[in-house]
Amino acid sequence: MSGLVLxxxxxxxxxxTLEYNLRSEGFQVRLAHSGRxxxxxxxxxxxxxxxxxDLMLPDLAGTEICRRLRETDRTRETPVIMCTAKGEEIxxxxxxxxxxxxxxxxxxxxxxxILRIRALMRRVQRGEGEPSLIRFGRLKIDRxxxxxxxxxxxxxxTALEFRLLxxxxxxxxRVQTRDALLSDVWGIDADVTTRTVxxxxxxxREKLGDAGAYIETLRGVGYRFKGExxxxxxxxx
Amino acid sequence: MSGLVLxxxxxxxxxxTLEYNLRSEGFQVRLAHSGRxxxxxxxxxxxxxxxxxDLMLPDLAGTEICRRLRETDRTRETPVIMCTAKGEEIxxxxxxxxxxxxxxxxxxxxxxxILRIRALMRRVQRGEGEPSLIRFGRLKIDRxxxxxxxxxxxxxxTALEFRLLxxxxxxxxRVQTRDALLSDVWGIDADVTTRTVxxxxxxxREKLGDAGAYIETLRGVGYRFKGExxxxxxxxx
DNA sequence: CTCGAGCGTCACGTTCCCGTCACCAGGACC
DNA sequence: GGTCCTGGTGACGGGAACGTGACGCTCGAG
Numbered sequence: 001m002s003g004l005v006l007x008x009x010x011x012x013x014x015x016x017t018l019e020y021n022l023r024s025e026g027f028q029v030r031l032a033h034s035g036r037x038x039x040x041x042x043x044x045x046x047x048x049x050x051x052x053x054d055l056m057l058p059d060l061a062g063t064e065i066c067r068r069l070r071e072t073d074r075t076r077e078t079p080v081i082m083c084t085a086k087g088e089e090i091x092x093x094x095x096x097x098x099x100x101x102x103x104x105x106x107x108x109x110x111x112x113x114i115l116r117i118r119a120l121m122r123r124v125q126r127g128e129g130e131p132s133l134i135r136f137g138r139l140k141i142d143r144x145x146x147x148x149x150x151x152x153x154x155x156x157x158t159a160l161e162f163r164l165l166x167x168x169x170x171x172x173x174r175v176q177t178r179d180a181l182l183s184d185v186w187g188i189d190a191d192v193t194t195r196t197v198x199x200x201x202x203x204x205r206e207k208l209g210d211a212g213a214y215i216e217t218l219r220g221v222g223y224r225f226k227g228e229x230x231x232x233x234x235x236x237x
Numbered sequence: 238m239s240g241l242v243l244x245x246x247x248x249x250x251x252x253x254t255l256e257y258n259l260r261s262e263g264f265q266v267r268l269a270h271s272g273r274x275x276x277x278x279x280x281x282x283x284x285x286x287x288x289x290x291d292l293m294l295p296d297l298a299g300t301e302i303c304r305r306l307r308e309t310d311r312t313r314e315t316p317v318i319m320c321t322a323k324g325e326e327i328x329x330x331x332x333x334x335x336x337x338x339x340x341x342x343x344x345x346x347x348x349x350x351i352l353r354i355r356a357l358m359r360r361v362q363r364g365e366g367e368p369s370l371i372r373f374g375r376l377k378i379d380r381x382x383x384x385x386x387x388x389x390x391x392x393x394x395t396a397l398e399f400r401l402l403x404x405x406x407x408x409x410x411r412v413q414t415r416d417a418l419l420s421d422v423w424g425i426d427a428d429v430t431t432r433t434v435x436x437x438x439x440x441x442r443e444k445l446g447d448a449g450a451y452i453e454t455l456r457g458v459g460y461r462f463k464g465e466x467x468x469x470x471x472x473x474x
Numbered sequence: 475c476t477c478g479a480g481c482g483t484c485a486c487g488t489t490c491c492c493g494t495c496a497c498c499a500g501g502a503c504c
Numbered sequence: 505g506g507t508c509c510t511g512g513t514g515a516c517g518g519g520a521a522c523g524t525g526a527c528g529c530t531c532g533a534g
Contacts, residue, residue, distance in 0.1 A: 112426055115416075115420065115425060115426070116425060118416060118420075119420045119425055122416075122417055122420075144410075144411040144412065145410050145411055145412060145461065145464065146412040146455055146458055146461065158456065158457065158490090158491060158492085159455070159456065159457030159458045159491090160457070160491080160492075162458075192492095192493070192494095193493075193494070195493090195494075195495090195511085196492080196493055196494075198510095198511060198512070198513090199492085199493075199494085199512090199513085200492085200493095201511095201512090202511095202512065202513065202514095203492095205512095217510095217511070217512090219501070219502085219509095219510060219511075220502095220509090220510070220511095395479085395480060395481085396480090397480080397481075398480095429481095429482070429483095430482080430483070432482090432483075432484090432522090433481080433482055433483075435521095435522065435523070435524090436481085436482075436483080436523095436524090437481085437482095438523095439522095439523065439524065439525095440481095454521095454522070454523090456489090456490080456491075456520095456521060456522075457491080457520085457521070475534105476533100476534090477532105477533085477534085478531105478532095478533090478534105479530105479531095479532090479533100480529105480530090480531095481528105481529085481530090482527105482528090482529085482530105483526105483527085483528085483529100484525105484526085484527080484528105485524100485525095485526090485527105486523105486524085486525090486526105487522105487523090487524085488521105488522085488523080488524100489520105489521090489522080489523095490519100490520095490521090490522105491518105491519090491520080491521090492517105492518090492519090492520090493516105493517095493518090493519105494515105494516090494517090494518105495514105495515090495516090495517105496513105496514095496515090497512105497513085497514090497515105498511105498512085498513080498514105499510105499511090499512075499513095500509105500510095500511090500512100501508105501509090501510085501511100502507100502508085502509085502510095503506105503507090503508085503509105504505105504506090504507085504508100
């Protein structure tokens with residue numbers, strides 16, 4: 001759920017502050033201190049999910065950067081939030097003349113910026129993207145609706161169990177260490193024992209019933225969700 | 238989908254911005270910088286399809302303009318979107334008393350405004366006199382009149398409650414986090430705690446009576462309006 | 475000026491989810 | 505077969521999340 005935010009801002013202090021705050025909100029952050037740097041950073045892997053762009057930069061105007069981002073295939077759809085000083089041609093910035101999706105006026109509150117970043121990310125996630133339905137053998141989950149079924153019977157999962165199942169499903173066939181699961185499902189700053197994973201895997205298996213066999217235990221390594229649905233039936237018998 | 242949008246807005250910069258952005262979205266645009274101008278522009282040929290109206294104008298209040306538009310045959314059915322400053326008597330603006338069809342809170346994002354304009358145009362194109370009713374099980378709401386019924390009995394909803402219900406209905410079956418609801422219903426810079434959502438969900442449920450059960454709570458995730466009216470009686474899809 | 479509607483916030487109670495612990499089962503390796 | 509060690513399992517306490525009632529504030533109506 002956490003996304004990558006590119007901050008293009010030449011005032012180092014402000015950039016650092018933003019970096020810190022965004023990270024503590026669970027975002028990944030990439031910094032650029034000039035326009036050219038920013039353009040490069042916008043097109044390097046992985047493509048940022050949102051770009052925060054200062055209007056006043058030493059080398060290139062923010063408006064110019066924004067136009068170029070819109071002319072590049074990779075960044076055409078990437079939401080841009082423009083930071084402007086007060087009373088600065090705000091009106092022309094937002095919208096399609098330049099192509100920024102939103103703006104904040106300096107001095108802005110970090111909280112507000114984060115709200116707007118979140119809103120933009122939600123919109124992108126909603127609009128495009130993979131179908132929210134994931135099917136796998138007898139399993140089916142719907143991310144938008146936050147529901148899960150086994151053999152067309154719905155099972156009630158808690159928020160954590162749902163995230164865990166989703167983590168398994170999206171990495172099926174590959175081993176996941178407990179640490180990896182912890183950082184994926186619980187978050188970076190999880191102050192939680194690795195044994196907690198065991199407990200929740202158990203609970204998940206219980207609720208999945210027979211389909212719980214999709215989750216394999218690899219002693220000394222971690223867990224793995226089966227790569228192919230048939231494997232469960234064949235090995236089971 | 239093209240259409241003619243009349244923008245009544247005294248801040249020239251903002252008006253120009255809107256004009257530019259609307260044009261680049263394929264709309265035709267007519268500008269008016271005062272209330273009287275606006276009234277004249279609303280009744281000249283061709284009649285606008287949508288009117289964007291600032292609440293604060295130098296000569297006439299936006300509410301007054303809206304009333305007069307509603308008293309004039311030519312513009313009685315024309316959808317009006319009101320632009321209000323934050324915390325400004327939103328309540329009376331929408332609904333019978335003034336008769337605006339929708340509103341945005343300044344500073345609004347142009348994208349949001351365009352989305353709302355499109356929504357209104359779709360509604361008009363669907364058929365002139367036909368009320369835009371959304372039915373769902375025992376529920377029925379009329380977006381034009383901002384009225385709602387349960388089992389053919391009307392329930393009095395406030396502007397906020399109606400927006401909340403509408404947000405639920407238009408995204409039925411999908412989870413909505415409190416943050417998402419806040420930015421959709423309250424506006425993006427609402428300085429409001431997420432618990433406020435809880436309170437209004439409670440009030441909405443109360444007024445809906447039995448039908449309040451359509452709104453499900455997903456602990457740790459958010460709220461979800463039922464996807465199918467009869468889901469209570471189980472039976473998988 | 476008074477009143478009430480509408481809305482945001484707070485405090486309290488309850489539910490139930492989650493993290494941890496202790497105990498046990500069953501491989502792995504010798 | 506014995507021992508160590510990893511992981512399964514059941515139980516339990518704490519606390520987060522939510523529902524709910526009450527209160528105060530603002531603003532317009534009368």
